Amino acid sequence: MLWESQIPINQIFEMRCKTTNYFGVGAINKFYDIAKDLKERGITKVILVTGRSSYKKCGAWDVVKPALEENGIEYVHYDKIGPNPTVDMVDEAAQMGREFGAQAVIGIGGGSPIDSAKGVAILLEYTDKDARQLYELKFTPKKAKPVIAINTTHGTGTEVDRFAVASILEKEYKPAIAYDCIYPLYAIDDPALTVKLPADQTRYVTIDALNHVNEAATTKVASPYSILLAQETARLIFKYLPEALNHPDNLQARYYLLYASAIAGISFDNGLLHFTHALEHPLSAVKPELPHGLGLAMLLPAVIKHIYPATAPILAEVYRPLVPDAKGVPGEALKVAKAVEKWLFSIGITEKLTDVGFGEDDVKKLAELAMTTPSLDLLLSLAPIPATKETVEAIYRDSLYPLSE
Numbered sequence: 172m173l174w175e176s177q178i179p180i181n182q183i184f185e186m187r188c189k190t191t192n193y194f195g196v197g198a199i200n201k202f203y204d205i206a207k208d209l210k211e212r213g214i215t216k217v218i219l220v221t222g223r224s225s226y227k228k229c230g231a232w233d234v235v236k237p238a239l240e241e242n243g244i245e246y247v248h249y250d251k252i253g254p255n256p257t258v259d260m261v262d263e264a265a266q267m268g269r270e271f272g273a274q275a276v277i278g279i280g281g282g283s284p285i286d287s288a289k290g291v292a293i294l295l296e297y298t299d300k301d302a303r304q305l306y307e308l309k310f311t312p313k314k315a316k317p318v319i320a321i322n323t324t325h326g327t328g329t330e331v332d333r334f335a336v337a338s339i340l341e342k343e344y345k346p347a348i349a350y351d352c353i354y355p356l357y358a359i360d361d362p363a364l365t366v367k368l369p370a371d372q373t374r375y376v377t378i379d380a381l382n383h384v385n386e387a388a389t390t391k392v393a394s395p396y397s398i399l400l401a402q403e404t405a406r407l408i409f410k411y412l413p414e415a416l417n418h419p420d421n422l423q424a425r426y427y428l429l430y431a432s433a434i435a436g437i438s439f440d441n442g443l444l445h446f447t448h449a450l451e452h453p454l455s456a457v458k459p460e461l462p463h464g465l466g467l468a469m470l471l472p473a474v475i476k477h478i479y480p481a482t483a484p485i486l487a488e489v490y491r492p493l494v495p496d497a498k499g500v501p502g503e504a505l506k507v508a509k510a511v512e513k514w515l516f517s518i519g520i521t522e523k524l525t526d527v528g529f530g531e532d533d534v535k536k537l538a539e540l541a542m543t544t545p546s547l548d549l550l551l552s553l554a555p556i557p558a559t560k561e562t563v564e565a566i567y568r569d570s571l572y573p574l575s576e
Contacts, residue, residue, distance in 0.1 A: 180362065180426045188437050189354040190320075190331045194430070196422055198361040199234045205319060205357045206238040209275060214317070217275045218268035219248040220288040226250075226279040229323045229364040235279065247271045249291075255345070255459045256283045257338045258290075258302035265294035265302070275317040275356075281376060282327030282463075285320045286335040289353040292316040306337050306346045308545045313352060320355040323364045325428040326376025326464060328383060328436015330358035338456050345456035346545040347448075360433055362425035370416055374520055375464025377412050377428055380404060380435040382451075382467040385475070387435070387442030388489055389482040390553040397442030400434045401489050407431040409492040412518060445554035446474045449547045450566060453540035454529070461527060468520045469527070472512035473569035477562065479504035481555045509574050516573075524571045531571065538563040 183195040193201040209217070217239070219226075226232050239246055249264035268276065268291055276295070278288025290302055292315035297305075304310055320330035329335065333354050338345045368376070384401030387393065407427045414424040451466040479486055480501035487499035487507070494510045497503055515521075524530075529537070541547055541563055551558035 175423070175427060180423055188331050188440075189333075189351075190356070190358050192331050192358040192360055192433065194360040194433065196361065196363050196426065198359050199231055199321070199364060201359060202234050202321070203238045203241070206242040206244060208357075209244060209317075209319075210242040214274040215243065216245045216272050217277055218264065218271060218273040218291065219246055219250075219277050219279065220252060220264050220291055221248070221250050221279045221284050222252050223250055225323060226284075228367055231279050231321050231323060231364055235277070235321065246277075247273065252280065252284045252287050254283055254462065255338050255455050256287045256336075257340055258306055261287050261290040261294070261302035261305075261337050265291045268295050269298060273316065275319065277319045277321065279321040279323065281322070281324035282329045282336070282379075285322065285327070285329045285355075286337065288318055288320065289315070289329075289335040290337060290348075292318045292353060293350070302337060303339060306339060306344070306348060306545065308346070308348070312350055315350070315352040317356040318353060320358040321364075322358060322360050322429075324368060324372065324376040325365055325425065325432040326379035328380065328432050328439065330355055330360060330436070331433055332436045332440040334440070336452070338459060340456075340459065343453070343456045343540060344544045345452035346547065347452070348546065360429050362422050362429050365425045365429060366420045366422065368419070370419070370519070371462070373415055373419070374412070374518055375462045375468070376432070377408055378464045378468045378471070378515070378520065380428075380432040381408050382447045382471055383435040383439040383444065385471065385486075385489065386444040386447055387439035388485050389478055389555050390443050390445050391555065392553060393442045393485070397438045398485055400438035404431045404435040404438065405489045406492055409514070416518060443553050444550050446478065446551070446558070446566060447471055449550040449558075450474075450537070450541050450563065452544060452547060453537045454524075456540065456544070457537070458528065465520065465522060465527070468515050469523050470566065470570045471515070472508045472574050473566045475511055476504050476508035476569060476574065477566055478555050479507055505574070512574050523573055524567070529571065531568070534564050534567045537567050
């Protein structure tokens with residue numbers, strides 16, 4: 172299909188899901204309209220939730236700051252969100268917002284700042300609760316302050332979905348929450364904000380999107396909608412990720428990777444997730460320095476190997492660009508899994524679990540965390556094959572080394 176080149180990438184369109192998402196090159200300027208709308212809603216104080224510097228480096232701050240000031244919206248700024256954010260970070264930001272009287276939360280960055288902003292938005296409404304209670308599912312929130320998500324990576328899809336993640340380090344838990352009250356009110360997906368992503372981050376965030384659809388297309392609640400979005404997400408990733416790695420400033424490549432990420436977020440918002448995310452969360456909970464996308468990449472081939480016999484017709488179509496002769500029959504599971512692993516190696520992701528410090532001795536502990544961390548049991552219950560302890564351990568073992576060995 173060559174129609175992509177006919178789309179004017181600087182023409183802003185509205186991607187309507189439950190979030191109004193302004194998408195396209197230059198979409199960051201829509202924040203002036205968003206700030207005006209916040210003012211008209213009576214919102215005069217907000218808290219910004221970001222990492223330490225990317226919100227400036229990407230160019231978003233050059234628009235957000237003057238737009239807030241132009242509309243008389245005061246703000247405080249929590250800028251200590253790191254990769255794999257913790258409940259302590261969420262609590263610190265929430266406390267800052269409470270003391271200031273914040274009426275809305277603006278997250279600027281990738282999944283970590285936006286997910287954290289969602290947690291803060293809940294805790295601004297539930298002032299007697301903390302982030303540990305939230306992420307250990309000790310209460311069910313029904314309301315949150317409005318969230319505005321300015322997305323600067325092309326992987327998580329969090330700008331258009333109801334999910335958020337934070338780690339509880341002392342328990343080595345990395346749970347997820349999913350509540351309708353944290354769909355962002357507005358989101359911005361501007362490809363120009365992503366061109367300065369380092370090569371590794373470009374790889375890892377994109378693999379997050381690929382895993383979203385690998386799972387959303389094959390859960391027990393997968394639908395034609397989640398499967399269709401999965402096919403398109405995978406096609407765009409296989410076509411445009413190599414181009415973005417070779418030419419980081421190629422806005423068309425960034426545009427379609429960002430679009431793939433967004434529709435992958437919508438896909439798993441509908442179809443949900445299963446093995447890869449449930450098994451990755453323990454990896455980056457035990458080793459918080461491990462990038463989420465790298466953890467997913469190391470697990471993906473083994474997950475495909477195990478679920479392909481039960482989902483062959485679907486995954487054959489999702490991975491058609493890599494395995495054009497796939498027939499969608501159970502016996503080709505290893506062939507497709509190895510093809511995906513070969514593609515991962517070709518884009519520069521060659522690590523397996525042993526390369527980042529995990530070994531056979533860790534398998535039982537990781538499997539136990541996958542099955543006991545709050546919320547992950549729900550993901551495992553949606554897997555297309557029974558998520559027994561033996562199966563979970565087998566996926567971890569198959570991810571210690573390349574499948575080709």
